[in-house]
Amino acid sequence: MKMRIAFTGKGGSGKSTLAALFVGHLRAAGHRVLAVDADVNVHLAPLLGVTAGPEGALSRPENARQVRRHLLGTNPRVAGVEHFVPTTPPGPGSRLVTLDADDPVLVRHATALDARTHVLHVGTYEPDDIGAGCYHGHLAILENLLSHLRLDVDDWVVCDMVAGTDAFANSLHAQFDVIVVVAESTPESVSVARRYRELAAAAGVADLLAVVGNKVVDGVDRDYLARELGGAPLTVLSTQAGLRRARQAGACPRLADLDDVAPLARIAEYARSRPMSPGRREALLRALHLRLAGQDWVRSAHGDVTTQLGPVPA
Template identity: 80%
Template structure:
């Protein structure tokens, strides 16, 4: 199960992602938490220090991960021909959420034997004026597309704020995308735009809105009126959580006035909104679109052959 948390910056998406990870841990699931926000908030919220050398997007780490995923796949000429949308093929190695998986063992911090944390990375001084964070996210796209579909664990990603997921294939990778919305015009505008783009991209059914910092019925009415949809879960102002955070404690479900919204998010995520064949078709379209870019052809050659036959 793959779930993403996004929304306007400051909406509480990172905190909610951390709470959801702790909820999944508490009920016994295997979990991989991935901090994919350029601000790197989720990892520290889970008690993990995010060092630059450990980032998935660090060139050496990204190459190691791709070399492992490549395996003996004859459709890929070499690890340097991996692009963000490169799909698994015959001979590829898939990632499982078991502690012994080489990718988790080499590039994740274990909170316990069933819970691991990774971070994609952020801008470093050498990136100034010479890079885009979308390039950092390519290794996350590879990781998500090479997850073993038979694995019953959970991947929880804290994404970049706003609608950046539509600049790459990430919007097509998740079973559910939770858009966290506060009852403010700015937060609602981001959530509304996200839903519009999801509809255009063919993933509207994967998007679910969660209301956060909702003080009263007027706040909830505002969200429903402005978004044209009822949130699947609503969290109030959460004074207990705020006090815990002010004291420097990591967010825990027991800090919430009512932790049932976490259960409702899990129930919504368990309803896979994108059938496998629909996701595969989307990813195929996105790969061909990327393969046609001049800079991709110049840097990686013709990568269209990385796709298998069109499913009948």
């Protein structure tokens, strides 16, 4: 399987920690993994032991241009790197990113934990962004990278998304096979999970969602999640004293800090059972590109970007 999985949820739900532990689970199983920190708070990278400075952020303008220049290749459908929009698809002559250790994008912009595991971070707000930008613009380079990604069998992409529902701003909700919504047994956390479900249904990707309960104390918490979500979560992680103590000591989370790794195995098993077909992903991304192409700001800045699309697949 070639799998893409995203972790999201209310801020503080533990989504970044769970994503880091899931990366550890995949590494232990021998998979090639690309971990992407796409949270404005930049938590996943440090949880994996990576220093995520602004100079290495994908969204840094010079880095984004370099990545897009590489992806563009000789694709005649895109007039230049400045005409990449979030939904720009690959075309003839485009270069695709792989999880090979010598891939140019990984060599220049990722941190290697080992030859089979690389970490990218999108970045956060910088002083120059104050009053003049939003995080959606930062995420556009991630959308470009994901749409120009070629995975081999047993490769995984694990993305820690920004908290809340920003994945529906452009095309990120269509880029994954599974979107894990991490929920605590609180009204606020459950309300985010329910909202994500509503938006996913409206976007035609309700089947991609899986809710995972986190920091569950007892049966009352389990019952609360099941009642408020209209069914039991895919799996739950109980409150982990060992993990909490490790984090309090400033240590990166490890599988050894967990009482039970079965919930991580359950998430992986679930993801493998429902990969998105290439045809469905292409159709979703095509529709989203056409919708974006109709926006006035896109027409004003880039002209008619519908020409970036190839023929409709037979």
